[in-house]
Amino acid sequence: xxxxxxxxxxxxxxxxxxxxxxxxxxxxxxxxxxxxxxxxxxxxxxxxxxxxxxxxxxxxxxxxxxxxxxxxxxxxxxxxxxxxxxxxxxxxxxxxxxxxxxxxxxxxxxxx
Amino acid sequence: xxxxxxxxxxxxxxxxxxxxxxxxxxxxxxxxxxxxxxxxxxxxxxxxxxxxxxxxxxxxxxxxxxxxxxxxxxxxxxxxxxxxxxxxxxxxxxxxxxxxxxxxxxxxxxxxx
Numbered sequence: 001x002x003x004x005x006x007x008x009x010x011x012x013x014x015x016x017x018x019x020x021x022x023x024x025x026x027x028x029x030x031x032x033x034x035x036x037x038x039x040x041x042x043x044x045x046x047x048x049x050x051x052x053x054x055x056x057x058x059x060x061x062x063x064x065x066x067x068x069x070x071x072x073x074x075x076x077x078x079x080x081x082x083x084x085x086x087x088x089x090x091x092x093x094x095x096x097x098x099x100x101x102x103x104x105x106x107x108x109x110x111x112x
Numbered sequence: 113x114x115x116x117x118x119x120x121x122x123x124x125x126x127x128x129x130x131x132x133x134x135x136x137x138x139x140x141x142x143x144x145x146x147x148x149x150x151x152x153x154x155x156x157x158x159x160x161x162x163x164x165x166x167x168x169x170x171x172x173x174x175x176x177x178x179x180x181x182x183x184x185x186x187x188x189x190x191x192x193x194x195x196x197x198x199x200x201x202x203x204x205x206x207x208x209x210x211x212x213x214x215x216x217x218x219x220x221x222x223x224x225x
Contacts, residue, residue, distance in 0.1 A: 004154075035215070042116075042200060043155075043215040058212065090154055100145065101213065103154035 001026050006091050006104035013081040013111045021076040021107050023091030031094045032074040033058070033101070034066065036087040043090065049074055081111045116201045116216025124222040131188040133219040135201030136181075142204050144177055144184050145213070149198045158186075158199075191223045 007022045025032065033048035035058075045058030049068040063085060065077040074093075078085060088108050092101040119134045135144070143162045147155040161168045161177045161184070168175045174187040188195055198218045205212065 033213070040217065042217040043202075045212065045214060048212065059214065092155075100157035100160060101147075101155070103156070105154045106152075 003027065004091055004093055004102050004104035006089075006107050008107060009105070010108050011110070013078075013109065015081060015083060015111060017081050019078050019081065021078075021089055021091075021109070023074045023076065023104060024072050025074075025093040025102070026072065027093065027095070027102065028071060029093035029102070030071065030096050032068065033092050034064070034074070034076045035090045035092065036060065036085075037090060037106075038087050046076065046089075078109075083111050085109065086111045116203055116214065118199070118201060118216045118219040120219060121217070122220045122222070124224065125191055126224050127191060127193055129191055129223075131191050131195070131221055131223070133186045133199050133221070135184045135186070135216055137184075137201075137203045137216075138182065139203075139205060141179075144175075145202045145204070146173075146175060146184075146186050147200045147202060147215075149200065149218070151197075155200065188221075191221075193223050193225045195221060196223045197221060 004025045030051045034046040035043040037043045044060045047066040049055045052071050055066050088106050090106050091104040094101050116135050116137045145160045146158040149155045159170045159175050161175050172189045177184045198220050200215050200218045202213045202215045
């Protein structure tokens with residue numbers, strides 16, 4: 001099992017560009033989520049999903065969009081990148097929302 | 113705003129010593145979890161304690177939970193250099209244990225050989 005796979009590992013964007021961060025898991029987990037990590041701020045929840053077709057907002061959803069068309073994939077879309085979105089992004093999943101989270105290795109995003 | 117606040121923000125100890133980290137939170141919870149993050153890597157789950165539990169052990173880890181004080185502590189006994197990492201508490205208050213799991217700001221632990 002690969003676990004939780006995030007791509008790309010690094011990305012540089014210009015202000016106003018859009019892009020999609022990919023997240024896939026091969027553990028048949030129902031629950032998936034996206035966090036961003038900034039220095040001194042810990043991790044903040046962006047969006048989460050408790051199953052295919054179901055998504056909900058976390059603490060900091062503005063500027064981000066998600067969808068969950070399959071159990072395996074949970075992409076995060078930046079609609080119009082801003083310098084404030086410079087951060088490290090982590091995707092995580094768990095079996096059914098009652099178990100521990102498994103994290104991907106992260107995507108380091110810089111917006112210039 | 114962050115739900116959990118860890119204390120201290122940074123901790124330096126010698127190998128063999130015990131390390132204690134504290135977490136305070138603001139609202140009612142279903143469970144509290146501790147995670148470890150090595151530099152530049154994803155987080156790894158350490159232990160989960162439910163709101164009706166007061167203490168839990170896993171190897172060299174001991175976690176306590178005081179819901180009346182809205183606080184938890186993580187004790188690492190006989191620390192090793194390999195324990196050097198950042199440690200985060202996370203609280204779950206949704207319908208499930210991990211939906212809307214909110215993380216604190218973390219404690220950076222440095223263990224010197």
